[in-house]
Amino acid sequence: MQLIIDSGATKALWVAVETGEEVQRVHTPGISPYYLSDEQIAVYASQVRDQLNDAPTAIHFYGTGLKAPEGRQRLKRLLAQCFNKASDIQVATDILGAARAACGHQAGMAAILGTGSNACCFDGENVTDTIGGLGYILGDEGSGAALGKALLSAFLNRQLPKGLTRAFEAEYQTGRDEILRAVYQGETPSRYLASFAPFLHERQEHPFIAELLRNEFRRFCQNNLFALDGCRELPVHFIGSVALHFRQHVEAALEEESLQAGSFQGDPMAGLVGYHAVKK
Numbered sequence: 487m488q489l490i491i492d493s494g495a496t497k498a499l500w501v502a503v504e505t506g507e508e509v510q511r512v513h514t515p516g517i518s519p520y521y522l523s524d525e526q527i528a529v530y531a532s533q534v535r536d537q538l539n540d541a542p543t544a545i546h547f548y549g550t551g552l553k554a555p556e557g558r559q560r561l562k563r564l565l566a567q568c569f570n571k572a573s574d575i576q577v578a579t580d581i582l583g584a585a586r587a588a589c590g591h592q593a594g595m596a597a598i599l600g601t602g603s604n605a606c607c608f609d610g611e612n613v614t615d616t617i618g619g620l621g622y623i624l625g626d627e628g629s630g631a632a633l634g635k636a637l638l639s640a641f642l643n644r645q646l647p648k649g650l651t652r653a654f655e656a657e658y659q660t661g662r663d664e665i666l667r668a669v670y671q672g673e674t675p676s677r678y679l680a681s682f683a684p685f686l687h688e689r690q691e692h693p694f695i696a697e698l699l700r701n702e703f704r705r706f707c708q709n710n711l712f713a714l715d716g717c718r719e720l721p722v723h724f725i726g727s728v729a730l731h732f733r734q735h736v737e738a739a740l741e742e743e744s745l746q747a748g749s750f751q752g753d754p755m756a757g758l759v760g761y762h763a764v765k766k
Contacts, residue, residue, distance in 0.1 A: 489542035489569070490758050492583055493517045493549035495601040496677050500534045501755055502542065506763030512537050516601070518551035519560055520621075521674055527561065531568040544574040546762060548583025548754075550602055553619060581606045582613050587757025588723035588749060591764070595717065595748075597710070599736065600726035601680045603629035605710045618710045622676045628706030628736075630680030630728045636698050637682050638665055647694050657685060687731050699732055703739035711745060721748030
């Protein structure tokens with residue numbers, strides 16, 4: 487049995503696969519080496535192990551915060567300790583998972599717009615160039631965290647129109663001190679920031695919010711896609727809940743920047759199951 491994992495900063499999906507077909511899935515909070523201790527990761531992995539009907543012999547983990555070899559080695563070690571019957575454990579970046587899910591075994595470009603964001607060029611097997619994934623402070627343009635940050639900044643700086651301010655205060659019952667504590671002292675600030683994306687989604691036709699969204703997605707194009715060779719020749723395939731839920735604004739931003747939009751998938755798992763089913 488294969489176990490395929492797609493993990494963002496907010497949530498992780500663990501899918502058991504036999505003969506190319508999904509047979510079981512388990513959800514846990516997201517697993518990122520940047521934010522979780524060994525003990526926390528082990529707890530989540532053990533919860534999954536205890537729910538599976540069978541022990542996996544191969545594991546393919548795709549996740550955020552895994553660009554550095556040290557992070558991948560650390561996670562591989564922890565997975566090996568928990569799933570001791572797995573003889574083949576592969577740990578890779580979420581952008582490689584997105585590329586394999588979106589492009590299959592064909593060359594292309596792929597981007598993630600979820601809690602975080604990044605983009606890559608893909609040769610049909612591996613990522614040949616990548617950019618982004620710098621986190622909510624230095625990057626993650628167009629992500630749920632970046633959208634939430636833009637909304638909170640507008641709220642705290644009294645830039646939101648009065649109707650939106652009243653709606654925000656009624657929905658979240660929060661203020662300056664609580665927001666600053668969550669952002670600068672909370673355990674998972676990127677998740678906290680991304681938790682405000684639904685407010686934007688529900689009001690995405692409002693002129694102020696539509697402009698906020700368009701500006702943020704244009705920043706993603708300018709800071710990420712433009713740095714990749716071939717960005718104007720190939721369509722960009724998107725993975726992630728933010729990309730899917732704000733698709734019209736993403737497509738509009740790409741059109742304004744003379745880029746081509748490809749497919750949109752909220753969840754890469756179906757593509758990853760298909761990819762590993764035919765992989766030799």
